[in-house]
Amino acid sequence: MILYELDGKEDFRFSPHVWKINMTLLHKGWTSNIERIPVKFSDKSPIEEKGFNTVPVLVDKEKWIGDSIKIAEYLENEYPERPSVFGDETAKNTTFILNKFIDYNFITSFARIIVGDIYNHIHPDDKEYFKVTREEMMGSTIEEISNTSKQRIPSLQKQLEPFRKILKENPYIAGSQPMYCDYILFGFFMWARCSSPKTLLDPTDPIREWRERMLDLYGGYARKARGYKDT
Ligand SMILES: N[C@@H](CCC(=O)N[C@@H](CS)C(=O)NCC(=O)O)C(=O)O
Structure with a gap:
């Protein structure tokens, strides 16, 4: 593979x-x-x-x-013999909807906080391409966006409230076990962790506790990836 x-x-x-x-x-x-x-x-x-x-x-x-x-x-x-990442057909359809919803809502709100940090971690050969494409996508310069990026953290935290409510009741978004719907949102937190030193979540936030559990999965695979420990 x-x-x-x-x-x-x-x-x-x-x-x-x-x-x-x-x-x-x-x-x-x-x-x-x-x-x-x-x-x-x-x-x-x-x-x-x-x-x-x-x-x-x-x-x-x-x-x-x-x-x-x-x-x-x-x-x-x-590979139907391996553990399912979606669950049954209905759960799979719901996960596809959630994937669209999370991508649509969170790409921009994370990007507006971490785009300057990503720029600092991008491969040197890619800097020009990244700057031109992302500035066009976001409608202003990386520098301008970075100037206000920290102020945008509370609004991201607010936007995450539905997930916070779910994670107050369950250890994972999917319930008792992590599934693809957990990996969708977690992907965005790894985007931040592997590029940005900014702290996005308060110490007592249930989403933070979930993120810690996610970092521990599979022998701590994600935790071992090169990144910032307190994003
Ligand atoms: N919907 C796609 C989106 C993938 C995507 O946007 N990948 C980014 C990297 S995170 C990329 O390859 N961008 C290439 C580019 O901007 O030229 C997926 O879920 O795989």
């Missing part, structure tokens, strides 16, 4: 969507035999030749699959 992932500088692997797949692979019991090929923002030719424009991309049994949740769906269908 081959996983094309984002190449940050000095082993900072911050792509939120790749993190969703890292956790999915571990959930399904793959701890080895995965060849990881780093792709640069500025040179995506290894995946572009196959018609993809973003990572993660998975290659398995000569099949190429892009888009994180579609990769998870492929693994679910191709």
Whole structure:
């Protein structure tokens, strides 16, 4: 199995969507035999030749699959004997909705807090590409956004309230066990942890306690990744 992932500088692997797949692979019991090929923002030719424009991309049994949740769906269908990451069909459909909801709502609110930090952790070859594309996406310069980024943390915390309510009642978003819906939101926290020294959550926040549990999963795989300890 081959996983094309984002190449940050000095082993900072911050792509939120790749993190969703890292956790999915571990959930399904793959701890080895995965060849990881780093792709640069500025040179995506290894995946572009196959018609993809973003990572993660998975290659398995000569099949190429892009888009994180579609990769998870492929693994679910191709390896039904391994632990399910979605649950039954209804739970899977709900997870697809949640994936759209979380991506749509949280990419911008996390990005507006950490984009300057990501810029500092991006591969040097990618800086120009990142600056041009992200400034166009966000409608202002990275510097301007960074100037107000800390002030945006309370509004992110407020936006997370529905998850906080769920996590007051259950150890995981999915209930008693982590599932793909946990990996979606966790991917965003790994995006921050692997690029930003900013503290996003208060010490007593139930989301923080959940994040600690997530960091401990699978032998502390995510905790061991290069990043900032108190994001
Ligand atoms: N919907 C896609 C989004 C993937 C995505 O946006 N990946 C980013 C890295 S986190 C990327 O490859 N961006 C390439 C670019 O901006 O040129 C998924 O879930 O896999």
